[in-house]
Amino acid sequence: MWESIxxxxxxPMVYIAFGVFVLGxxxxxxxxxxxxxxxxxxxxxxxxLPRPIGVLRDSLLVPTAYMKDKVxxxxxxxxxxxxxxLFLGHLELxxxxxxxxxxxxxxFLGKGFVGIALIVSTLYFLFRRFRPPYSLISVPEDYMxxxxxxxxxxFGSHMSMAAAYxxxxxxxxxxxxxxxxxxxxAFRPVLPAGITYSPHYVILVLHIFFANLFLILFxxxxxxxxxxxxxxxxxxxx
Amino acid sequence: xxxxxxEELKKLIRSRLNRPMRYYLDLCTRCGLCYDTCHVYxxxxxxxxxxxxxxxxxxxxxxxxxxxxxxxxxxxxxxxELDDTVMEELYEAAxxxxxxxxxxxxxxxxxxxxxxxSIAKVLLIANETAPEELVMxxxxxxxxxxxxxxxxxxxxxxxxDLQKNVQEKxxxxxxxxxxxxxKKGANILYVGLSGAHSIVNPAIIFNAAKxxxxxxxxxxxxxxxxxxxxxxxxxxxxxxxxxAIELGVNEVVVVECGTAYRIMKFLMGKQPFKVSSIVExxxxxxKEGRIKVKEGAITEPVTYHDPCQLGRNVGVFEEPRxxxxxxxxxxxxxxxxxEYNWCCGGGGGLVALDNEEFRIKSGKPKKDQIVATGAxxxxxxxxxxxxxxxxxxxxxxxxxxxxYITELVTENLIVE
Numbered sequence: 001m002w003e004s005i006x007x008x009x010x011x012p013m014v015y016i017a018f019g020v021f022v023l024g025x026x027x028x029x030x031x032x033x034x035x036x037x038x039x040x041x042x043x044x045x046x047x048x049l050p051r052p053i054g055v056l057r058d059s060l061l062v063p064t065a066y067m068k069d070k071v072x073x074x075x076x077x078x079x080x081x082x083x084x085x086l087f088l089g090h091l092e093l094x095x096x097x098x099x100x101x102x103x104x105x106x107x108f109l110g111k112g113f114v115g116i117a118l119i120v121s122t123l124y125f126l127f128r129r130f131r132p133p134y135s136l137i138s139v140p141e142d143y144m145x146x147x148x149x150x151x152x153x154x155f156g157s158h159m160s161m162a163a164a165y166x167x168x169x170x171x172x173x174x175x176x177x178x179x180x181x182x183x184x185x186a187f188r189p190v191l192p193a194g195i196t197y198s199p200h201y202v203i204l205v206l207h208i209f210f211a212n213l214f215l216i217l218f219x220x221x222x223x224x225x226x227x228x229x230x231x232x233x234x235x236x237x238x
Numbered sequence: 239x240x241x242x243x244x245e246e247l248k249k250l251i252r253s254r255l256n257r258p259m260r261y262y263l264d265l266c267t268r269c270g271l272c273y274d275t276c277h278v279y280x281x282x283x284x285x286x287x288x289x290x291x292x293x294x295x296x297x298x299x300x301x302x303x304x305x306x307x308x309x310x311x312x313x314x315x316x317x318x319e320l321d322d323t324v325m326e327e328l329y330e331a332a333x334x335x336x337x338x339x340x341x342x343x344x345x346x347x348x349x350x351x352x353x354x355x356s357i358a359k360v361l362l363i364a365n366e367t368a369p370e371e372l373v374m375x376x377x378x379x380x381x382x383x384x385x386x387x388x389x390x391x392x393x394x395x396x397x398x399d400l401q402k403n404v405q406e407k408x409x410x411x412x413x414x415x416x417x418x419x420x421k422k423g424a425n426i427l428y429v430g431l432s433g434a435h436s437i438v439n440p441a442i443i444f445n446a447a448k449x450x451x452x453x454x455x456x457x458x459x460x461x462x463x464x465x466x467x468x469x470x471x472x473x474x475x476x477x478x479x480x481x482a483i484e485l486g487v488n489e490v491v492v493v494e495c496g497t498a499y500r501i502m503k504f505l506m507g508k509q510p511f512k513v514s515s516i517v518e519x520x521x522x523x524x525k526e527g528r529i530k531v532k533e534g535a536i537t538e539p540v541t542y543h544d545p546c547q548l549g550r551n552v553g554v555f556e557e558p559r560x561x562x563x564x565x566x567x568x569x570x571x572x573x574x575x576x577e578y579n580w581c582c583g584g585g586g587g588l589v590a591l592d593n594e595e596f597r598i599k600s601g602k603p604k605k606d607q608i609v610a611t612g613a614x615x616x617x618x619x620x621x622x623x624x625x626x627x628x629x630x631x632x633x634x635x636x637x638x639x640x641x642y643i644t645e646l647v648t649e650n651l652i653v654e
Contacts, residue, residue, distance in 0.1 A: 032261050038257065040504045044551065046576070058346075065346050069271065133273050137268045137273070137294065141314050222267045225265050225267050232348045235258055236350075
């Protein structure tokens with residue numbers, strides 16, 4: 001039975017998760033764009049930069065967080081930068097991208113430190129929520145999402161670090177990951193024996209299970225801020 | 239609260255789900271960066287007076303009825319059903335907020351919290367629990383718009399009396415036509431308030447600049463916006479827009495009232511005339527040499543309170559400062575200032591409510607700012623702000639005078 005559950009998580013659930021993620025975001029955008037616009041403008045002043053540059057600066061560098069709480073800002077930047085690097089790292093597990101290899105590196109990008117940076121910043125966000133005033137404004141969703149992220153990353157980091165067990169023969173090779181992930185992308189899913197017979201298979205299943213949950217929740221939770229922040233900052237600068 | 243009422247309120251929420259509202263309601267991560275940015279929270283440090291605390295009351299109701307997670311797993315986002323307790327929370331949230339949008343300046347996503355609270359205000363009006371004073375004043379303004387012909391004659395008589403003040407100040411031989419009304423083809427339509435100062439001082443400035451202008455029959459103040467009734471807000475503003483179009487003016491100049499100016503300039507869509515604040519116009523006249531003021535006439539320390547609606551919400555920062563720097567030898571800037579300036583606590587119609595003790599407490603950051611400048615004169619360019627600064631002055635026993643920018647200009651005008 002467990003084999004079937006593992007196989008479900010590794011293949012159909014991944015498709016479901018990506019489907020919900022993509023369609024969910026498109027649906028959310030449709031809901032916003034099909035809602036009536038306001039006849040005036042909600043801009044705020046002064047508007048010192050040209051709008052597109054200002055929107056990108058406010059969305060990506062979060063200067064207001066820097067003004068209010070520098071430690072929090074540091075972890076926001078670390079978290080999002082690490083997230084982007086991990087995304088690129090996962091692309092390299094599908095196939096080779098020469099553009100990502102501009103700075104030559106081994107796979108996985110960052111030798112495990114990127115994942116650790118992400119785990120540390122997630123824990124910072126989580127523990128920050130346990131003290132007032134943040135505990136007073138937090139709802140269960142806030143803790144649960146951070147917990148799902150933490151679990152995704154801790155299992156993912158384990159898989160990355162497991163490569164170091166290579167001499168003992170415990171690791172899943174890059175070639176096996178590429179066979180698995182590229183087969184998913186090609187809609188001809190294959191689960192190579194190098195993955196299913198790995199002693200770490202269950203860890204990989206857990207990593208993918210929590211990543212799937214993350215993707216499913218993304219459009220319908222506060223994580224949608226990563227899409228809507230650009231729209232809201234554009235409104236602020238209109 | 240019965241089912242029918244809840245259904246009625248749900249329909250109202252749906253009707254307010256415009257484009258920005260949709261993403262503002264979904265965006266917040268409850269990061270808490272806005273938590274202490276509200277002057278009310280600074281004066282009364284309670285969660286319900288933090289911007290996120292206020293917005294969450296609306297957001298939780300929205301989740302309950304409009305989000306699948308709120309419907310299926312209310313615990314997940316702490317979704318709440320509409321009931322009398324929630325209505326009380328909505329009241330506390332909506333009518334403790336001045337709509338200053340200082341929190342928006344600090345929000346990492348730029349969420350407009352007062353825009354979210356507009357849902358709370360609409361629900362309160364439908365529930366008949368919105369502040370009576372604001373509802374009555376809104377209805378009076380609507381009534382005036384619907385039957386203006388009845389009001390015209392009486393208003394003209396009052397205005398005639400004010401012409402003498404203008405004549406006296408400018409040493410003119412006659413008071414005839416110093417405050418023109420109903421003048422077709424005038425260059426400017428000036429929109430004042432009910433207080434004489436809001437008409438006399440601008441009239442002095444217009445006459446000194448030899449401007450071709452006319453006075454509106456309507457007050458600029460928009461109680462529809464304060465009460466949170468968008469339809470009545472539109473109607474009240476449209477009275478002035480229609481008057482301006484009928485008279486064929488080139489420019490509508492709005493009294494020192496931040497909300498009136500913002501509504502006319504940014505919230506009513508594009509108009510066939512220019513919209514300016516009287517402060518911008520006075521500044522323009524000085525720069526063009528159409529009026530002259532006594533430079534450096536005020537030697538006491540002077541500071542300027544940026545009205546939120548005029549400053550961060552419309553962008554008029556430089557003009558009042560340049561006027562003051564011309565008139566004063568000792569101009570002192572407040573800290574923080576401009577877009578990060580603390581709200582005085584009088585906006586959003588709060589000065590019209592019976593809540594003086596609350597406003598004195600919530601005016602604490604403004605009091606601290608004023609004291610730190612050492613100013614003896616606090617200038618501002620908004621009726622609500624000047625009234626609230628007066629309340630702060632009395633409440634904290636401050637040795638200051640509070641003045642309008644137009645008041646300082648007319649007091650120091652060189653009459654030729």
